[in-house]
Structures are given as C-alpha cells and as structure tokens.
Amino acid sequence: MADNKIKAPAPGTFYRRPSPDEDPYVEEGDRVESGQVVGLVEVMKNFIDVKAPQDGVVETFLVANEDLVEAGQDVAALADA
C-alpha cells in the first residue's frame, strides 16, 4: 500500500507545529502510527488535527507550513513502514 496521502480534514491554514515556538509534530522520514497527529489546519478560529490515516513513514510534505489548503487536499505522502 505505497503512495498513500495524508489529507487536510478541512480548508484553512496548514501548520506543522502545535504553536509557533514548539517543534514540528513530525519531520520527513519519521515513522507515524495510524491516527497520529502530523499537523493542524486553522479554520475559522478552530484548530483541527491532521492525522495519519494509517501506519507508515512520512515521505514528504506536499504543502509548506502556513500554506492555504482545501478540504481533502494532500498535505503529505506516506510510504510503507
């Protein structure tokens, strides 16, 4: 099941960190578990977790921190662990 994507749950501004002075949730190359939070989408003053849909390795982020994303947009590629 290679070539899976982590998708934005809502439209808004994508963040890779829980807050500006904290470390990113994950880096490229990190192993993640199903349901693990890998980023946030800020939409209408709400912060919604972006979660990995299954276990794997974060191969590459497809959007940059603070980019605007659409609902369902791919934000990262996930490779088999």
Added chain:
Amino acid sequence: MDKVLIANRSEIAVRVLRACRELDLATVAVYSDADADALHVREADEAVRIGKPQAQDSYLNIERIIDAARETGAGAIHPGYGFVSENPRFAAACEEAGIAFVGPSASAIAAMGDKAAARRIAREADVPVVPGGEVSANGGDALRAAEEVSFPVLVKAAAGGGGRGIRVVREAGELDGALAAAAREAEAAFGDPTLYIEKLLESARHVEVQVIGDAGADVVHLFERECSLQRRRQKLVEESPSPGLDPATREQMSAAAVRLAEAVGYTNAGTVEFLVDREGRFYFIEMNTRLQVEHGVTEMVTGVDLVRQQLRVAAGEPLEISQDAVRAQGCSIEFRINAEDPDQDFLPSPGRIEALELPGGPGVRIDTAIYAGYSVVPFYDSLIAKLIVWAPDREQALRRGRRALSELRIEGIATTTPLHLRLVDDDRVRDGDVDTGYLERLLATAEEEAVA
C-alpha cells in the same frame, strides 16, 4: 465627525454602515486581501486595504487602521465587536490621533478587561459576584480559594473573556495541573498569566444587561438578554426578555448593571453579564465593553437603535433615550447562523454560497453580509448571518422563528440552520427551561442515539 471608519468586517461592519447612512455620515471600510469582494467594502463610500488575510496582519493591526483613518480624514472609528473593540491600546491610539473611538474610554476598557479587577470593582459597587478569589503568581493560595467555595471550580484568565481562557477543575488533585496549563495558555493568548478562581455554578442561566451611557454620565439600561443556549461557551441563541426572570430580579439586576457601569464612569454601549442560579440569585461574571453580537434582540424589543446611540455619544451628543422612556415590548429571539456543520461536530464549513434565499415577512430581521456567489473565507469567525425575529409574545416568536428558519436557504456550505429548527421544537427550549449546559447535553444525547 462627518466620516466614520469601520474597523471590522462581515455582518457587523454592514450593520454599522447602515446606522451611519441613516445619520448622513460618510463611511470608510477597511479590508484584508481575503475581503476584497466583501459586502462591507462594496457598500462603504470608501475602502482601504489594510493587509493580508490573517487578522494580526489586518483587522488587528492598530497602526494600519489609524493610518487608514488619517488618510481618509475619518473623524471617528467604530470597532464593531471582536478584533480591536476591547483593546485599550486601540482606544488610546484613537485618542492620541484625535479620532473619536466609538466606545468607552481606554481606562474603562482596561478596568473591565482585567476580570479579577472587575470583580473587585463590582463588589465595591455592591454588585454580587460569583464566589471565588484571586490567585497569586506562585499559585500558593489557589487551593484555599478553591476549597473556600468548594469544588468544582473554574480557573479563569484575568485577561480572558468571551468564554476564552477557562478550565473546569472538579477536585483538588486536578488543581495544580490546571493552574499551570491555564497560566501558560493565558500568557500565550493574552500576554498575561494572571488567574482567578470562581465557583462553578452548575445549572445556571446566562443573563446579561445592556447598558449605554453618554458624556453627561447618565447610564441607561435596556433590560436583559437571555443567552443560555451555548456550545463551548459560545452563544447560539439569544432572546429578550429572559423567560426565567421574575420582575423583581429583573429590576435588581438592571440596577446592579447600571451601578457597575457608573462605578467606572462608563460611556457608550456595554453589556454586564451575570449568571442566575436556580434560586434566582444573580452573580456578575464580566462586562463586555463593546457592542454585542446579540444587540439586535434588544433593539427589537425596545425600538432603540443602539448603533445610532453609540455614534451620537461618540460625537459628544446626549442619548436620545431616558431611563423612564425605555420600554420593552414583546419577545425577540436571535438565531446565529454559523458556517459550521452541526452533524459533523460543528466542523467549520467555509466555501462558496451557490444559492441564497433569505426569509422575510412580519417581524423578521436578517443581519448578514453574505450574498449568492460570495465565498465564506476560512480566516475569521464562522458567524455568517443573524436571523432575528420579533413577536408580541414568546410562543409566537418561536413559531415565527421556525417559519423564518424554514424559509432560509443557503446552498453550498453547511450551516447551523438545521440545529435551530430542532431547537425551536425542543420541549425544554419551548418552556424556556434551559441552563448554560443544556445545549451540550442535548447534543451529546443526540450523538449517543445516532450511534446506538
């Protein structure tokens, strides 16, 4: 003062524009890059771009807003609600620039903005406050303050407000963790980690009193609004009068609100918020030093245009109303139409409005800035329209609400309209028998039933 800059967006910017127009005041809109197509920009006489979509780069940028007023020669700034409306530094910046701020003095905003200080002022003015106490920087006295009023308690940020910066603590063991987390959050969100403790009043109602004062130092109240239907401390339905208040309590609460406002030399519009317990005792929680989202229901029952009065007061003119002349008639209910999906845990739902039909007919008012083809942007609050009804009594107002909600059609995005249609038929809502926890309990029950 013949030109007013409106330092806000969306429905409240349009609401203020309308009042300006009726007073023959010229209008200046400000807008972010996300709002170039917004109705408030189209409707204003002039419009000034003030920055990028993120609020801190635009609607919260004090310098840019003051510059825009200077460039356009605006003599006054109306801040609406949210954004810079309760920022004493903004009110002070207006004063320094020789621009009239449509709101109270910077000192009154600051006095009420520190919620712990506001409690002290309230007590001195003989206004009952929720039992509780202040917490020193090291938190050493927190446990005693909490035990004195008994758990459960709320840990609140002194610089918070509007339902933000609050934690529920049910037992002593949770207190230290809650204090640390709340102080951290308060420091990050408001730049001030000061906390205080309040007894958690369960099954209380949220009732607030509208006040307005002029430079002659007269403070007039315009009765109360009931705002107990809330989710995550955000109001969803508001009405006036409160269905749960007897005439004596109404009178005492209104008088208490006026005493508090007078204690800080309050001018312009403000709202004094109270909790009312089952025994009908009321307790001050905070004062909002601005026009409130739900001001429309007060306008409907009193016939007073609050924004018009605000603009007059800012221009140094006296109020057109006196306490004796303010009468409340009938019942008004506001339904907040938010771009949120109530069937998906209120997931925000920005996007393009493909089709729009607004209700009309007797006793129906819509405050909104949306139009067919408009795209609701993801950067700001989810409130997109306020559907307000008036009728001679509450039963008719609820029926009128149901009728108007069923006429409202917004296609392309999810809204809270279906939830409101359920609420107007809910027995407890119909009986006016709700507290601030009712809506969340109702939603939790509905979710359980859906799963079962």
